[in-house]
Amino acid sequence: MALAGFRPLLGFHSAASSSSRTPFALSSPNKCNWTLPFLPNSDTDRPPPFLVMAEVRTAAAGTPGRGYWRLPHVLTVAGSDSGAGAGIQADIKACGAAGVYCSSVITAVTAQNTIGVQRVCSIDENMVAEQLRSVLSDMQVDVVKTGMLPSAGVIKVLCQNIKEFPVRAVVVDPVMVSTSGDLLSGPTMLTGLQQELLPLADIVTPNLKEASALLGGISLNTIDDMRFAAKSIHEYGVRNVLVKGGDLPNSLDAIDIFYDGMTIELANQYMVLMSMKKLHTVLFEEKTFMSYMDHARMTRNTHGTGCTLASYIAAELAKGFSMLQAVQEAKTFVDSALLHSQDLMIGKGPQGPFHHLFRQQIIPSQKPRFDAKLLLLYAVTDSGMNRKWGRSISEAVEASIEGGATIVQLREKEAEAGEFVEATMECLDICRTSGVPLLINDRIDIALACDADGVHLGQTDMPAGLARKILGPSKIIGVSCKTAEQAQKVYADGADYIGCGGVFPTTTKQDNLTVGLEGLRTVCLASQLPVVAIGGINSGNVQSVMQLGLANLKGVAFVSGLFDKECVATEGRRLRSLLRDSLQAHE
Ligand SMILES: Cc1ncc(COP(=O)(O)OP(=O)(O)O)c(N)n1
Numbered sequence: 001m002a003l004a005g006f007r008p009l010l011g012f013h014s015a016a017s018s019s020s021r022t023p024f025a026l027s028s029p030n031k032c033n034w035t036l037p038f039l040p041n042s043d044t045d046r047p048p049p050f051l052v053m054a055e056v057r058t059a060a061a062g063t064p065g066r067g068y069w070r071l072p073h074v075l076t077v078a079g080s081d082s083g084a085g086a087g088i089q090a091d092i093k094a095c096g097a098a099g100v101y102c103s104s105v106i107t108a109v110t111a112q113n114t115i116g117v118q119r120v121c122s123i124d125e126n127m128v129a130e131q132l133r134s135v136l137s138d139m140q141v142d143v144v145k146t147g148m149l150p151s152a153g154v155i156k157v158l159c160q161n162i163k164e165f166p167v168r169a170v171v172v173d174p175v176m177v178s179t180s181g182d183l184l185s186g187p188t189m190l191t192g193l194q195q196e197l198l199p200l201a202d203i204v205t206p207n208l209k210e211a212s213a214l215l216g217g218i219s220l221n222t223i224d225d226m227r228f229a230a231k232s233i234h235e236y237g238v239r240n241v242l243v244k245g246g247d248l249p250n251s252l253d254a255i256d257i258f259y260d261g262m263t264i265e266l267a268n269q270y271m272v273l274m275s276m277k278k279l280h281t282v283l284f285e286e287k288t289f290m291s292y293m294d295h296a297r298m299t300r301n302t303h304g305t306g307c308t309l310a311s312y313i314a315a316e317l318a319k320g321f322s323m324l325q326a327v328q329e330a331k332t333f334v335d336s337a338l339l340h341s342q343d344l345m346i347g348k349g350p351q352g353p354f355h356h357l358f359r360q361q362i363i364p365s366q367k368p369r370f371d372a373k374l375l376l377l378y379a380v381t382d383s384g385m386n387r388k389w390g391r392s393i394s395e396a397v398e399a400s401i402e403g404g405a406t407i408v409q410l411r412e413k414e415a416e417a418g419e420f421v422e423a424t425m426e427c428l429d430i431c432r433t434s435g436v437p438l439l440i441n442d443r444i445d446i447a448l449a450c451d452a453d454g455v456h457l458g459q460t461d462m463p464a465g466l467a468r469k470i471l472g473p474s475k476i477i478g479v480s481c482k483t484a485e486q487a488q489k490v491y492a493d494g495a496d497y498i499g500c501g502g503v504f505p506t507t508t509k510q511d512n513l514t515v516g517l518e519g520l521r522t523v524c525l526a527s528q529l530p531v532v533a534i535g536g537i538n539s540g541n542v543q544s545v546m547q548l549g550l551a552n553l554k555g556v557a558f559v560s561g562l563f564d565k566e567c568v569a570t571e572g573r574r575l576r577s578l579l580r581d582s583l584q585a586h587e
Pocket residue numbers: 378380409411441442456457458459461478479480498499500501509532534557
């Protein structure tokens with residue numbers, strides 16, 4: 001039975017675990033041995049279920065009903081960019097956009113803007129060491145991400161602290177030259193990077209200039225050069241290498257080469273995973289290289305893309321995603337941010353910053369108001385009824401939309417996460433083609449991982465306020481309410497609509513309290529949100545519900561009344577016409 005709640009983020013495994021560098025266990029002498037339990041197992045062919053970090057509640061002693069919770073945590077060790085386009089400012093914003101906590105150790109202060117870097121002031125390595133100790137000794141850091149490390153001394157104290165305070169992953173963005181071409185780190189830092197930090201790193205993300213510097217200054221001008229560079233840098237002991245080709249000569253595409261020495265079989269397995277997310281930017285080339293093809297964005301606002309890519313990878317790793325998933329999510333995020341910021345004008349120079357927080361961009365007055373008309377014919381799926389009538393969930397959804405469903409909810413109580421994700425992706429394709437929103441019942445993690453249009457939550461599911469925090473302003477959140485008090489609470493929490501029932505007795509939802517038409521009226525009168533009625537409603541009694549004439553009663557949700565039928569489309573058309581007639585009678 002799939003857990004409807006949130007799993008612990010990670011499972012520790014015994015400290016005695018093998019130190020062999022199996023592709024997915026981040027195990028090495030200097031790190032706490034964590035294995036991400038949901039990564040693909042080489043002997044199964046099922047892609048891993050998406051695990052999205054929400055809030056993990058742990059029971060706090062003495063406070064029944066409440067609990068402490070934590071967020072995935074990234075520590076950035078980098079320079080400050082006064083213009084806030086790159087550096088720790090970019091890292092903190094990127095982590096915030098990914099829903100992850102970000103603390104910071106400042107290694108240098110730069111005076112820079114969209115024209116370039118005017119001055120750099122390195123922070124004394126003892127002060128860097130103090131900052132590292134302050135954070136690592138007190139806060140539970142999941143992933144360390146490094147940016148500008150101005151000297152070998154800073155690298156030394158960083159490596160000492162990583163060994164003393166093990167973390168799950170280390171992401172190295174080998175910042176040496178700023179996008180405006182200014183040198184940001186001393187040559188001595190190079191040796192420390194190659195010999196001390198890279199052997200501790202899980203991924204390094206050099207651009208072409210940085211890859212060249214790491215390899216003694218060789219020239220890199222083609223994709224083959226990039227592959228050679230990735231393979232050569234991998235030999236420093238870093239687990240994964242992502243060579244960024246944004247400034248590849250004569251190339252209109254932003255091609256990055258990802259190399260981890262992985263066997264092609266596992267790479268194919270990930271192809272399945274990636275294709276599930278319909279990611280066409282992942283191209284597998286021969287052997288074990290992978291190139292990410294993205295359209296190069298024609299924009300001046302690219303300052304900080306390198307830092308942001310690395311910090312978003314760190315954030316996704318901190319949330320529990322695998323390296324491949326983290327890299328792809330980071331690529332998608334940066335691409336979306338650049339697209340959103342194409343015409344943003346900050347500063348006078350050629351290197352503009354982009355807007356990391358574009359997803360939160362919707363100003364409350366611009367928050368897309370939920371269109372209550374969507375509630376008119378609300379189809380709620382049921383796997384038992386699909387089995388009874390021999391149809392797949394996607395066939396059921398397709399037929400409901402053909403019959404006039406205005407919104408669909410996947411309510412799959414028996415599905416395991418993996419099959420629920422697959423079903424969601426299939427149904428999303430269908431719903432997106434028809435412009436019908438698709439909501440997920442209970443499972444916020446799945447809705448988030450698949451980018452569904454929202455969720456429907458019950459009184460025992462995650463509170464709407466937390467769901468809103470995780471899903472952001474543009475997703476649809478519906479909540480079941482049986483009382484006026486519940487209706488007022490969810491309005492305050494930022495829900496978009498209320499599901500109220502059971503209006504009539506139902507066998508679809510076990511042990512469900514029937515509120516009747518009067519209970520529905522009470523909730524509608526108390527609610528400032530639009531309401532959809534549910535529970536035992538069908539073509540025989542739907543008009544008795546709509547004839548209540550309640551202004552904010554905007555529609556009816558059907559499970560058996562629509563899906564426990566031989567022909568869903570025909571039944572849908574019947575229900576749609578009854579609903580339309582009812583509404584017209586009250587206009
Ligand atoms: C539109 C709509 N209304 C109510 C429900 C019931 O949700 P919930 O209370 O979470 O119960 P389960 O569906 O989880 O059994 C709903 N799913 N949709």
